[in-house]
Every structure is written in C-alpha cells, then in structure tokens.
C-alpha cells in the first residue's frame with residue numbers, strides 16, 4: 001500500500017512539459033523540509049498499486065506525474081510496470097535524494113541545498129531560485145536546466161540571473177498564473 005495525498009487532472013504547470021495534460025499522483029510525506037515548500041502533502045490515504053492505476057485511468061491523457069511530498073520514498077518497479085502496462089508515460093518530480101528505478105520515462109530533479117543527488121538518470125534539472133549558488137547544478141548530467149521563481153515572487157531576479165547565465169532557462173509556475181490546480 002502507498003500513502004496518497006491526492007490524485008488530480010491538470011496541465012503540467014512547470015518545466016519542459018509545461019502545458020501538457022497530466023494526471024498528478026501526489027505521494028504523502030517527504031524527507032526534506034524546505035522552508036519555501038508550497039505543498040501540504042502530509043495527509044493521505046493508503047491505496048494499492050492497482051487502485052492508483054485505476055484512478056489514473058479515469059482521465060483521458062497518457063502522461064502521469066508522480067510527485068509529492070517525495071515520490072522517491074514510495075515508488076517501486078511494480079507500480080511503474082502497471083502504469084506502463086496501462087500505456088502511461090511516467091514522469092517524476094523528485095528532490096533527487098532517493099535512488100530511482102531506471103524505467104521512469106522523464107525525471108525532473110529539483111535539487112535542494114545541502115543534499116546529495118542519488119537519482120541516476122535526469123532529464124531536466126529545475127531549481128527553485130532564491131539567490132543561492134546554482135553553478136554546481138549545471139554539472140548534473142541532464143538535458144535541460146531550468147530556474148523557477150519561488151512562489152512567483154522573484155521573477156525579475158530570476159530573469160536577471162538567466163540573462164547573465166544563459167545556460168539556464170526560465171520555468172514559471174503557470175498553473176498559479178492561470179489559477180488552476
């Protein structure tokens with residue numbers, strides 16, 4: 001059984017796949033306590049892998065985004081295999097501190113200060129930028145590097161940094177801009 005905070009259908013609001021219709025599976029609990037975290041993820045109910053897949057099947061899209069909390073604390077090969085058998089394209093939003101099964105289709109790693117990255121294969125790095133040194137994250141082996149304002153509050157600061165450091169691209173939390181979940 002896995003503790004699930006919520007499952008909902010929306011558009012991916014952030015990063016490379018922004019605008020893509022997706023089912024979000026939000027796992028409960030996290031191993032970090034980022035002071036800026038915008039998500040209340042602790043509450044939840046226990047679901048079997050089959051129940052999770054059945055819930056994602058209620059929506060018409062193929063993309064499933066595993067998030068949390070920290071989904072890396074929960075996911076295993078059986079859940080990923082069942083989602084793949086149901087034809088899903090599996091994405092994950094992770095802080096990167098957990099070793100992940102290799103079969104995930106798209107890994108978004110959002111590294112946090114003072115942690116060690118164990119995630120393995122990474123497709124995009126997406127850092128919440130608050131003025132910290134982010135140079136080290138360009139060494140992570142990824143295809144895309146995004147900086148994201150913190151709760152849409154410091155967008156001009158992020159744009160200024162990216163114009164000076166063009167290895168980075170801007171990720172906006174577009175779901176917050178258009179008031180969807």
Ligand SMILES: C[S@@+](CC[C@H](N)C(=O)[O-])C[C@H]1O[C@@H](n2cnc3c(N)ncnc32)[C@H](O)[C@@H]1O
Nearest residue numbers: 036037038039068069070093094095110150151
């Ligand atoms: C709520 S986290 C859950 C997944 C995982 N624990 C992680 O941190 O990547 C989902 C995404 O939201 C980002 N995030 C969290 N709080 C934020 C905030 N206040 N402003 C912008 N992005 C935020 C995280 O960095 C991560 O990229």
Ligand SMILES: Nc1nc2[nH]cc(C(=O)O)c2c(=O)[nH]1
Nearest residue numbers: 011012013014067093175181
């Ligand atoms: N629309 C929307 N896009 C998102 N992308 C990552 C999210 C997350 O909380 O992991 C998120 C979220 O909470 N909502």
Ligand code: SF4
Nearest residue numbers: 030032034037069095
């Ligand atoms: S790692 Fe992710 S879920 Fe955990 S506290 Fe930080 S932003 Fe929130």
Ligand SMILES: [Mg+2]
Nearest residue numbers: 038039067181
């Ligand atoms: Mg969110």
